[in-house]
Amino acid sequence: MTTQTDISLSDLRETVERLALNMPVTDMHTHLYAPEFGNLLLWGIDELLTYHYLISESFRWSEEEYSHFWSMSKREQADWIWKLLFLDHSPVSEAATGFITILKRLGFDVSSRNLDDYRQALEKRTVHEQVDTVMQIAGIEKIVMTNDPFDPVERLVWQSGKGKTDPRFYAALRVDALLGDWPHAVSELQSLGYDVQAEWTERTKEETRRFLSEWIIRMDALYLAVSMPGDFKYPAGDHRSKMIDEVMIPVCQELNIPFALMIGVRRKVNPSLRLAGDMSMLSDVSAVEALCRRYPEQKFLVTMLARENQHELTVLARKFRNLMIFGCWWFLHIESMVEEMTRFRLELLGTSMIPQHSDCRVFEQLIYKWEHSRRIIGNVLADKYEKLHQSGWNVTEEEIKRDLNDMLNRNFWRFLGKEQ
Ligand code: RAT
Ligand code: ZN
Numbered sequence: 001m002t003t004q005t006d007i008s009l010s011d012l013r014e015t016v017e018r019l020a021l022n023m024p025v026t027d028m029h030t031h032l033y034a035p036e037f038g039n040l041l042l043w044g045i046d047e048l049l050t051y052h053y054l055i056s057e058s059f060r061w062s063e064e065e066y067s068h069f070w071s072m073s074k075r076e077q078a079d080w081i082w083k084l085l086f087l088d089h090s091p092v093s094e095a096a097t098g099f100i101t102i103l104k105r106l107g108f109d110v111s112s113r114n115l116d117d118y119r120q121a122l123e124k125r126t127v128h129e130q131v132d133t134v135m136q137i138a139g140i141e142k143i144v145m146t147n148d149p150f151d152p153v154e155r156l157v158w159q160s161g162k163g164k165t166d167p168r169f170y171a172a173l174r175v176d177a178l179l180g181d182w183p184h185a186v187s188e189l190q191s192l193g194y195d196v197q198a199e200w201t202e203r204t205k206e207e208t209r210r211f212l213s214e215w216i217i218r219m220d221a222l223y224l225a226v227s228m229p230g231d232f233k234y235p236a237g238d239h240r241s242k243m244i245d246e247v248m249i250p251v252c253q254e255l256n257i258p259f260a261l262m263i264g265v266r267r268k269v270n271p272s273l274r275l276a277g278d279m280s281m282l283s284d285v286s287a288v289e290a291l292c293r294r295y296p297e298q299k300f301l302v303t304m305l306a307r308e309n310q311h312e313l314t315v316l317a318r319k320f321r322n323l324m325i326f327g328c329w330w331f332l333h334i335e336s337m338v339e340e341m342t343r344f345r346l347e348l349l350g351t352s353m354i355p356q357h358s359d360c361r362v363f364e365q366l367i368y369k370w371e372h373s374r375r376i377i378g379n380v381l382a383d384k385y386e387k388l389h390q391s392g393w394n395v396t397e398e399e400i401k402r403d404l405n406d407m408l409n410r411n412f413w414r415f416l417g418k419e420q
Helices: 009-022 035-040 045-049 052-059 066-071 074-087 094-105 115-123 127-138 152-159 176-180 182-191 202-219 239-255 271-277 285-294 307-319 335-349 365-390 397-416
Strands: 025-027 140-144 224-228 259-263 300-304 323-325
Touching: 009 365, 009 397, 025 365, 025 397, 035 127, 035 152, 045 074, 045 094, 045 115, 052 066, 052 074, 052 094, 052 271, 066 271, 074 094, 074 115, 094 365, 127 140, 127 365, 140 365, 152 202, 176 182, 176 224, 176 239, 182 202, 202 239, 224 239, 239 259, 259 285, 285 300, 285 307, 300 307, 307 323, 307 335, 323 397, 335 365, 365 397
Parallel strands: 025 140, 224 259, 259 300, 300 323
Antiparallel strands: none
16 A cells, blocks of 8 residues: 655655754753853853864874963864864864854855854854754754753752753753762762761662752753763672662662663873863673663663674663663764664664764754764665665655654653653
8 A cells, every 4th residue: 555645766865864854853962051051051163162072183283282272261272273173184073074064054154264253153142042043953852961960060050940941951960970989979978968978888878869869859850870981890799880789770760760871981091181081992781781681670771982882782772672772972973983883773773772862062063963963864764765665665754754753852752751
């Protein structure tokens, strides 16, 4: 049976690309903030140029002292990066090309290469205007932030009750210190009034659970999130395993939220680069396997940083329905890797995965990160539909929309049990 909305083979690719470019998106992991968070929300030309991805690329062309770079004003840093990565060399890396995509979509004359013109144009806008404009251009409907109660500036916004004002923004409670830097976590928890100590006592566990529950509720956090080094082992009888088994999983289960693990980062391999100095690291997928098996009722959102882990992690998702793999994280958020990963994820899991998140830190980055990925996702999907078409299975426009909506929105919300 054919329906009116059947698409001919010659129109298929173009239709999928159009729909992929236009489908509203839930961006399920970013470092963006709602405007209520004030200066924590980064936007504009100088923030874009000083993105840490571009900082590390710039130092490859310069003998500049790191300390001198950090002593410059943001504007001077941006000028320095602009010269090195855009004028002295062609901006062909993903992050540099992305900046050009942003300029183009914001309507600037890219060929003028006049940074001050771009700056001045954006300086005339208010943050609210820019947030609306960018979300509209990028087709982003919902944004999940990364929220840290140990950050004093952010904490004040939550405590003042302003954190939940904008319905387009959602919270995720990020608690890296609890797993990766317990002494620091203890002093933070103590200063927030929780009765914890370095020793792993019953009282400490109880109070750490209380901290998590109170903050999940205060933020209405969609999930609990941590990033982990590649040498994360589970079960291991170490602090991390105890924290997961006795604090994090019980709280997630009680409040019925997923636990997101981002595994495979080696922090500060070059501390002089600060945020830009982190490295990727091979991880052990069997830690995720053990968690999924031990807690079949607990949902796990997982992404890994090493390319070498991706296939195995995708295979694991075939074995555990409580595992949702997501995104092409950080150094994998480059066109070649997005293409490779999207292809084998589709081939192994169909559309039952979350192909991308943006990890944006500066608001306008939503434009390029999503445009580049949407095109790739659309093209990979078009290959699959073309193959089906050749066998006589014709997908309709409605079915294409359904599939894209699953991948870019609904899989996330359904996994949370909060289907919109
Ligand atoms: O992608 C990034 O910007 C990294 O610096 C990290 O923030 C990473 O995404 C993370 O969430 O730890
Ligand atoms: Zn991130």
